[in-house]
Amino acid sequence: MPKKSGRDGGARRAKSRSGELRTVGHNVARAEGVEKVTGAARYIDDLVFDDMLYGATLRSTVPAGRIVAVEKDPQFDWTGFVFVDHRDITAPGRNAVAMITEDQPFLAVDRVRHQAEPIWLVAHADRARLAAGLARITVRYEKEKAQLDFETATEVLKEIAIKRGDLDAAFARADVVVEGTYRTGAQEQLYIETNGVIAQPGAGDHADGITVHGSMQCPYYVVRALRVLLGLPEAKVRVVQTTTGGGFGGKEEYPSVLAGHAALLARKAGKPVKMVYERHEDLIATTKRHPSIITHRTAMKKDGTILGIDIDLRLDGGAYVTLSPVVLSRAAIHATGPYRADAVRIRGRVMMTHTPPNGAFRGFGAPQSQFAAEVHMDRIAAELGIEPIALRRKNLFNTGDVTATGQKLHDSVAAHEVLDRALARHAIATKAAAKARGKTAAKGAVKGAVKGATKNGAAANGAPLRGTGLALFFHGSGFTGGGEVKLASKAGIALTKDGVQLLVGSTEIGQGTRTMHAQIVAESLGIPYDMIDTADPDTARVPDSGPTVASRTCMVVGRILQRAAEKLRAQLGDYDDGKSFKKRARKLLEARGTVEVIEEYERPGDIVWNDTTYEGDAYGAYAWGANIADIEIDPISYQARCTHFTAVIDIGKAIHPILAEGQIEGGTLQGIGWALYEDVVMRDGKMHNASLTNYIIPTTLDTPPITVEIVEHPYKNGPFGAKGVGECPIDGPAAAIVNAIRAATGKRLDAVPATPERIMKALV
Amino acid sequence: MIAAADLTVQRPRTLKQALQLLRDASAENQPLTPMAGGTDLFVTLNMGQRPSARYLDLWAIEKLRGVEATGKRGLVFGALATYTDCIESKAVHKRLPILVDAARQVGGVQIQNRGTLAGNIENGSPAADGVPVLMAADATVVLRSIDGERRVPLAAYYHGYRKTERRADELIVAVEVEVPDGTQRFDKVGTRAAQAISKVVMAAVGHRLAFGSVAPTVVRARALEAYVEAGGRDVAEAQRLALEDARPIDDVRSTAEYRRRVVANLVAAWLGGLDKPPRTR
Structure with missing residues (x-):
């Protein structure tokens, strides 16, 4: 039975989750934390x-x-x-x-x-x-x-096609065909x-x-x-x-x-x-998230079964290719959302425009394509007259189902579980909020004369419009297809007289790489966390561990380090604690001078991918997510505000629960920003609002309470069962929010950012 | 990056010195730009623009600080009175509480500690949050030169986009308000919940109504005020009249269409609360 944690479940977690693990799963001190909070860290x-x-x-x-x-x-x-x-x-x-x-x-x-x-x-x-x-x-x-508009552009920088099953037959059998077109804007990191x-x-x-x-x-x-x-x-x-x-x-x-x-x-x-x-x-x-326009045509049975999915997906690549082909690839592979269909056709293109090249951004195409998929699911539900949750349950991936690329999902499939947990957590949060509102309402009755009039006039002009929206999503960890094999990443461990030093090219960029890698190695070697040091990320010293991207640093590089630790442990022979480890380490160092174990990525035997036909196991494992957004819209300013957000993500194993929850909160908020605030205004091919004053990201006051729950369906090839966490959380929020806006207003937006200007146009 | 090397900054200790420096500079046709908290100026300089190469830094002139209560409903803001001063002043809370609301929504705490009402007025941004409140409260700008003082209603202070009544040898030394009777209301529609520049601001004191971010300057809604003063309460007519003075444009932050709608919504909300008894604190 997978274990769970909530952000408020620290005490419970310490008892129930750690099991026999001494470092992994514990909230150890951040490796580089002291130097950052004391200001000693030196930036460029x-x-x-x-x-x-x-x-x-x-x-x-x-x-x-x-x-x-x-x-x-x-x-x-x-x-x-x-x-x-x-x-x-x-x-x-x-x-x-x-x-x-x-x-x-x-x-x-x-x-x-x-x-x-x-x-x-x-x-x-x-x-x-x-x-x-x-x-x-x-x-x-x-x-x-x-050529500044990618929707009318004709030059294609990259095109891919994914095909599965007999699409024509699926559409011929369909009771209903549901079609929709969805757009997402650029986003600055x-x-x-x-x-x-x-x-x-x-x-x-x-x-x-x-x-x-x-x-x-x-x-x-x-x-x-x-x-x-x-x-x-x-x-x-x-x-x-x-x-x-x-x-x-x-x-x-x-x-x-x-x-x-x-x-x-x-x-x-x-x-x-x-x-x-x-x-x-x-x-x-510099690069931004690729704007997208995505059209879905879905062949449906009346009972809500998806028969066939036909998707046309275009991204704005900008003037040069950069990483667009692989962004497109990830976008296309995730374009169905976490749903099965026997017949799928996905056509993806990156269009050339005379604008600065777009590039990598957390999620890497998957947020765009799953935004379209999840807003479309709500449209299908509306057209079929089926509850959105029931429609999703009917089609969600189960273990044994097959994805668009023909990947059979063997294990670690948590699509249903994250949905169940999100609904449960949302129900609790809603109850708590209602209780709290009851209290404030009572207080407000007394203080109403004081505050009421100045609060944007909403109170005077009728209550805000409220709605709740759902989004389900998944995210493949690591490089797509044969990417990891090509990377052939290396990472290793050097013995020192005080413990070990990690030799790894993965970078700490705020997400906790150093801490999490040290935990994996400490646990694998059976020595205390503070005996692990990490070499500076200097290519003269550390091997090429592949790029720090694609939610791969824990699952892929962490696994290489784990294997290196296991090898080193075998070389050292028996020891029971840090002290005896040191003794053996010093002896070995005396004998050999230096002791380093460098390991290389090994493809798990059951992963097969064909890069020509785009068929096979696109990713070793997927993280699974469910989001529920509660929003309200001010009837005067048309500003949609998120009032509560529920994010439940299955990441296999939380190596460091607080850091993992931080990744989920941060990714969620960045998704909320993309959904409601962040608008790259282009004029004559140049960003016109290029300042922190005018490119609006959410502040703390725009941030809703976020209920985070981590689900742990272990992945057998990840270190201690871990999958990726960095990107998955940003795949869902935009769709959940746009679905909530529809629930609140009855109007379709089908595009982000859902700025007040856009919401106004939909409403009036 | 701020190229500070070729900027001239004078730092007088007394008001008299300041006025003399302004006069001398103006006589030599090399005017000094008065500077208070610098919160607008530094952003401009940091963006590589240089509105002026010569500045008169007023920050050391103690006499210009603070907020004073006068009579039963008067408030006098020194030229260096900051947003924090407004937030912390009991008299402002009591007499012009919407100024506290506005001050709390200007930037963050650091900006509130340095930014001044007078600087906000003189900088002339149509998106200023404090100015509509002062304008709706019939504030008076006190200008002084070495020769003497004159008082100009804030509502008549602007001649156009960032053009003000002040002569090159004059300084705003104070802003005076005799707060009129009536319900007060302040609405800021910004780009987010904090640290936001306004897309529309509305401030009302009784029948007096001022808007920000909808015209080249902060404006009074004179046509609407006259209609309401005469007893008019029709919402559609009120909205139409508001848009005679509020003539927004499309810009980097929003659209004219959006701003017109929001103005209309705000007017409807204001009208709905107008004849209710004034709030008390």
């Missing part, structure tokens, strides 16, 4: 190198055009400036950001394809001088026609620390190498990008992740671009160069 902008210059980027101010000339003001004093343009990239280096394809240049050559595209790089020792100089360089363009790096000529003994320190998720992606840009062997490129203030996918691919820029300037200047974006630059230049 805290670092100053001797003789360092500052770098800045000259960017395009048109969405499409030919560069006619770049001109420096001859009246300006250019002493001390360093300039780089595309001609400074020389063979064997290539002017291409190495990602899935090499279509994106580090610096524009003769054409620009989007606003804010880098054209020149400039450096100077004085930041103010640098800003003044940058303003004195002008670019003349011959403007070209720009809004990490608190903006993108920043420092590049320094030389790497170790190699004077002609390059070292980059910076805020990032994937140091080895940056290594690869620098190797291609500079034509250097791996030994001459060193990348060090500095303390990173958030990523959310926004520091998956973009730091490769920025590191390349700083490296070019540093090599030309022969000095270290720091480049840290101001918020405005970070907002206009």
